Amino acid sequence: MALRHVIGLDHVVVAVRDLDAAAAGWQALGFTVSPRGTHSAHMGSGNYTIMFGEDYLELLGVLVPTPHNAPMRAFLDGREGLERAAFTTDDAAAGVAELQARGIAATGPIAFGRPVTLPGGGEAEARFNVFQWPLDARPGGLRIFACEHLTRENVWIPALQSHANAVSRILRVEVLATAPAGAAASMAQLLDRRATADPDGAQRVPTGSGRADLVFLDRTTLAARHPGQSLAGLPEEGAAVLVLGTADPAATAAALGLMPDAPLFVPATRANGVALRFLPA
Structure with a gap:
């Protein structure tokens, strides 16, 4: 029986060492890249997003070392690349409980947010709850987690979903x-x-x-x-x-x-x- 609270691939995380250089590189490939975001302090990370229809790509970098971003820092010690895959969850707390009931040592949920610069001017906030599968559960070296979007309208912004590369x-x-x-x-x-x-x-x-x-x-x-x-x-x-x-x-x-x-x-x-x-x- 499929997990009730894990819906499908939400986004992939490309861990990078230089956020601004990475954003410029992906723009040169014909992607529309969002304004830079800074996550809540306990996350210690910043990002750019590349939004599609129901999913997206996240360029993620470490701004300040924190316990939360220690696994990504360890990854970046070796290389840049697609470090994690995120799945959509409709209820992060229920998703954790569902996995734990099946004997999987999931952790969370963790709440965080980031300010969003709106295309027409002004600012909003994107807010999320996430949970993680155990860190040692990395099939093929790919870490996985789940993301509950509390403010989808501030993430899937229409102006960011149109790309020159189609x-x-x-x-x-x-x-x-x-x-x-x-x-x-x-x-x-x-x-x-x-x-x-x-x-x-x-x-x-x-x-x-x-x-x-x-x-x-x-x-x-x-x-x-x-x-x-x-x-x-x-x-x-x-x-x-x-x-x-x-x-x-x-x-x-x-x-x-x-x-x-x-x-x-x-x-x-x-x-x-x-x-x-x-x-x-």
Whole structure:
């Protein structure tokens, strides 16, 4: 039985060392990037968001070391990249209780917020409750948590959802794993979902509600999925490729500076440690 209070992929977190430089780099790829946000003091972090239809991408950096951001600091000691995946929850407190009732040592909820500069002027506040799966529950090296949006209107701002590269959603997250079947089985157990095999042997875990899937695969399979593309800058284990849906591949190619018939792919060396693949959606 699927978890009642975990709905599907909400957003992915790309941990970066220089927030402003990262935002400029993603803008150069045709993304509309939100104004910079600063989280509540106990979080010690700041962010930029890239908003799509029902999901989004977060560029997250450490501003002040705190106990909460210690795991991300440890990650950044090694590399930048897609460090976490967040799932939507409709009730963070109920979500924690649901996991704990199943013997999973979830923690939270933690409440926090950040000011939001509105496109037309003025300021609002985005507020959230989050809970986390245990820190050692990291299938394929991917940490997971859940986010309850208390002020969705201050996050999904229409002016921020239109991108020159025409991206409209996250289709899947491809995660490198030394043992893909085992990693997928572990993630499926944490989410109370069922892993299935793709034709190429990659292992797919749906997150629910038509949101993006998590796909676990080895390096050989990843290379076969993206033939001729550079895999430089990708980890041995961890989230490697973010597959994004575009409503207009020609606009995507133009925004990326590619020929219209070229594969729509950005190597990890240009996107803070995560490769980007664009497919029609």
